[in-house]
Amino acid sequence: MLKTSLVFVGIALIAILLADLEVSTQYPWLEMSRMVSGAFTPDLPVVWEFKSSLFNTVVFALCGTFLGGILGIGLAAFFQYMPVRLFCAFVRAIHEIFWAFIFLPVVGLNSICGVLAIAIPYAGIFAKVYAEIIQESDQEPLEGIPSKAHRLSRFFYGVLPVIYADTKHYTAYRFECALRSSAILGFIGLPTLGYHLETFFKEGMYSEAAALLITFYLLIASLKYWLKPRLVPVYIVLAFVLLSREISLSWENVTRFFTYEILPWPMRRQGIRDGTYTVSFVVTPIWEWAKEIWLEEAWEGIWKTVVLTQIVLVGTGLFSLFGFPLACRHFTGKVTNRIWHYLLIVVRTTPEYILAYIFLTLWGPSMLPAVWAILLHNGAILAFLSSNNADLVQLRMDAPLKRINRYFYEILPRIYGQFLAFLFYRWEVMMRESAILGVLGIYTLGFYIHSAISDDQIDKAILLILFTAILNMGIDFVSQMVRRRLKISTKLSIS
Amino acid sequence: MKSDTNSPLFYLNQENVSYKDTVVLKNVTLEINQGERVGLIGPSGAGKTTLLRMLYQKVSDQSAFVHQHYALVPQLSAFHNVYIGRLDRNSTLQNLINLVYPREKVRQEIIPILDSLGIEEKSFVRVSALSGGEKQRVAVARAIYRQKSILLADEPVSSVDPHQAGAVLELINQVAETVVMSLHAVELALKYAERIIGLHNGEIQFDLSAEEVTPIMLKELYQKS
Numbered sequence: 001m002l003k004t005s006l007v008f009v010g011i012a013l014i015a016i017l018l019a020d021l022e023v024s025t026q027y028p029w030l031e032m033s034r035m036v037s038g039a040f041t042p043d044l045p046v047v048w049e050f051k052s053s054l055f056n057t058v059v060f061a062l063c064g065t066f067l068g069g070i071l072g073i074g075l076a077a078f079f080q081y082m083p084v085r086l087f088c089a090f091v092r093a094i095h096e097i098f099w100a101f102i103f104l105p106v107v108g109l110n111s112i113c114g115v116l117a118i119a120i121p122y123a124g125i126f127a128k129v130y131a132e133i134i135q136e137s138d139q140e141p142l143e144g145i146p147s148k149a150h151r152l153s154r155f156f157y158g159v160l161p162v163i164y165a166d167t168k169h170y171t172a173y174r175f176e177c178a179l180r181s182s183a184i185l186g187f188i189g190l191p192t193l194g195y196h197l198e199t200f201f202k203e204g205m206y207s208e209a210a211a212l213l214i215t216f217y218l219l220i221a222s223l224k225y226w227l228k229p230r231l232v233p234v235y236i237v238l239a240f241v242l243l244s245r246e247i248s249l250s251w252e253n254v255t256r257f258f259t260y261e262i263l264p265w266p267m268r269r270q271g272i273r274d275g276t277y278t279v280s281f282v283v284t285p286i287w288e289w290a291k292e293i294w295l296e297e298a299w300e301g302i303w304k305t306v307v308l309t310q311i312v313l314v315g316t317g318l319f320s321l322f323g324f325p326l327a328c329r330h331f332t333g334k335v336t337n338r339i340w341h342y343l344l345i346v347v348r349t350t351p352e353y354i355l356a357y358i359f360l361t362l363w364g365p366s367m368l369p370a371v372w373a374i375l376l377h378n379g380a381i382l383a384f385l386s387s388n389n390a391d392l393v394q395l396r397m398d399a400p401l402k403r404i405n406r407y408f409y410e411i412l413p414r415i416y417g418q419f420l421a422f423l424f425y426r427w428e429v430m431m432r433e434s435a436i437l438g439v440l441g442i443y444t445l446g447f448y449i450h451s452a453i454s455d456d457q458i459d460k461a462i463l464l465i466l467f468t469a470i471l472n473m474g475i476d477f478v479s480q481m482v483r484r485r486l487k488i489s490t491k492l493s494i495s
Numbered sequence: 496m497k498s499d500t501n502s503p504l505f506y507l508n509q510e511n512v513s514y515k516d517t518v519v520l521k522n523v524t525l526e527i528n529q530g531e532r533v534g535l536i537g538p539s540g541a542g543k544t545t546l547l548r549m550l551y552q553k554v555s556d557q558s559a560f561v562h563q564h565y566a567l568v569p570q571l572s573a574f575h576n577v578y579i580g581r582l583d584r585n586s587t588l589q590n591l592i593n594l595v596y597p598r599e600k601v602r603q604e605i606i607p608i609l610d611s612l613g614i615e616e617k618s619f620v621r622v623s624a625l626s627g628g629e630k631q632r633v634a635v636a637r638a639i640y641r642q643k644s645i646l647l648a649d650e651p652v653s654s655v656d657p658h659q660a661g662a663v664l665e666l667i668n669q670v671a672e673t674v675v676m677s678l679h680a681v682e683l684a685l686k687y688a689e690r691i692i693g694l695h696n697g698e699i700q701f702d703l704s705a706e707e708v709t710p711i712m713l714k715e716l717y718q719k720s
Contacts, residue, residue, distance in 0.1 A: 144566030
């Protein structure tokens with residue numbers, strides 16, 4: 001494990017040398033002080049004016065999670081088949097914002113776009129996790145079920161009750177993630193929280209931004225009070241009713257998009273020139289077209305994405321290794337523990353996209369904002385988890401008194417395996433985030449995809465998204481291999 | 496020539512079962528007829544469970560099985576666990592409705608069974624909250640509710656209080672025509688089974704009527720290494 005860790009640290013060091021990490025704004029500290037003073041003087045009444053965006057954020061997240069969950073259950077039932085697994089890996093490899101980019105020209109900037117952008121990647125994630133939960137569930141109850149019972153009866157009596165609790169917890173966690181996804185979809189123009197956040201940050205209206213962010217934290221912190229299993233069906237029905245009021249879908253647009261606009265430019269070129277809009281299948285020009293995109297944009301984008309990901313991977317690890325003791329009972333007192341716990345929760349609750357936006361405002365465009373945004377978000381998740389795990393360790397009576405010895409000899413060896421497994425588990429997530437933050441102006445894949453969309457070159461954007469998805473699936477595969485080789489698992493075993 | 500009605504329910508001819516390297520059943524030849532009450536005895540690891548499972552696989556549609564480890568769904572109530580015994584007889588829709596809202600008719604079928612086993616008041620308690628003995632009685636109730644002519648039971652009273660065990664076995668004998676059960680309490684086997692099969696290391700040591708079994712045979716069966 002140590003050897004593998006050091007190899008990754010080495011890679012990250014090389015990546016740092018290759019990365020552009022400079023601060024390009026002239027007065028970062030001045031901007032910072034304005035932000036801090038904004039954070040301490042939140043203009044809470046302003047939230048009322050933007051209540052509809054808050055509402056949309058919740059509605060999109062509800063509908064997206066629900067649809068994703070239903071699709072996920074369906075896919076999980078066939079998860080033993082390779083094509084289904086590949087399909088799920090593919091749809092979840094594409095970030096919600098990229099999905100929104102795809103749907104934008106099809107359905108327009110409306111609720112359907114927002115809901116689908118969440119539902120589709122979530123379906124892939126749900127399918128995978130639900131299938132894992134079923135696989136690892138207690139099989140003994142199934143033995144008592146008559147062998148001739150219908151598959152559905154078998155599922156509802158022998159499987160569902162057994163997996164219900166785990167499934168419920170995971171789905172609730174995913175709903176929290178969906179709220180984050182929904183909020184940041186506002187940054188590309190959908191009517192959610194991010195839409196106004198972007199304006200406020202751009203205009204330097206930090207008190208207003210702070211008010212919206214605080215509302216968002218309260219929304220998530222209050223989930224356990226209003227997200228009751230019995231009320232969920234009511235919420236979902238309401239959300240869909242609200243949603244259906246503003247649905248306008250032109251099938252003509254949809255077909256045109258899928259049968260014409262996404263086709264590579266060379267196939268449409270002749271038709272556009274002579275005004276007939278016919279499609280011609282020309283192999284060499286298509287190949288040339290793809291090659292050009294690969295050489296001029298994709299290659300550079302992939303390279304930058306990988307460099308950023310590798311820095312962030314190790315950065316996240318270091319952050320959590322240094323950070324978790326502060327929230328762990330074996331190292332600090334109760335008060336410090338509590339403070340750090342809540343701090344980690346706040347950082348973890350802030351979508352990385354918003355963190356990146358804040359840092360971008362402070363430091364100007366370079367990889368630096370992206371590094372810190374992804375690192376803090378993931379680092380907070382991992383530090384929180386590690387400190388919880390470390391708290392479970394019962395130290396023997398004669399354990400070393402010196403904290404540094406305790407850390408290296410008692411606690412770290414016990415939790416390092418799971419820590420590493422979880423870090424590698426998040427690798428793919430970090431890469432997805434690295435790619436997407438290109439939208440904010442660093443030259444990762446998201447940058448090229450965003451500019452292709454802005455130039456109305458949908459075919460190019462789709463090809464680049466395809467490259468992104470394949471890269472992600474590749475990382476997912478490598479991550480699984482590393483975890484298997486090191487024989488580490490995200491399931492905790494302290495002994 | 497034998498007529499169909501007289502042919503044995505089970506007929507095993509020199510059957511062998513092994514898992515990986517260990518032989519579990521050796522050369523087992525056995526006939527069980529309709530209406531018989533068979534008790535399987537022998538030290539642990541003798542192959543009783545394997546033999547019972549083998550019998551079950553041959554007649555799974557016409558029989559009910561009481562699992563050694565109950566095989567209950569811990570998250571469902573005792574009532575629903577008993578209902579599982581007839582999942583294959585009712586339509587899927589009925590099954591789904593029953594999960595949410597049990598009809599009166601079904602209640603009246605199941606609750607008396609739980610009553611006769613002394614756990615009526617636990618009918619709508621989650622199985623995970625029941626004691627070991629109560630769980631075992633739920634497992635027996637499920638097998639009874641299945642209403643099959645053959646009942647196979649693997650240690651059906653191992654966790655039930657000794658003073659209640661007899662009543663449970665009595666009930667099992669009442670509801671099924673043919674009963675094959677493994678029991679580690681030999682005195683229960685001798686009392687509630689008519690035919691006793693002694694197993695040791697996967698081999699049949701003796702196969703006699705309950706009256707013919709002598710204390711010396713039992714001593715030998717359990718003391719052999």
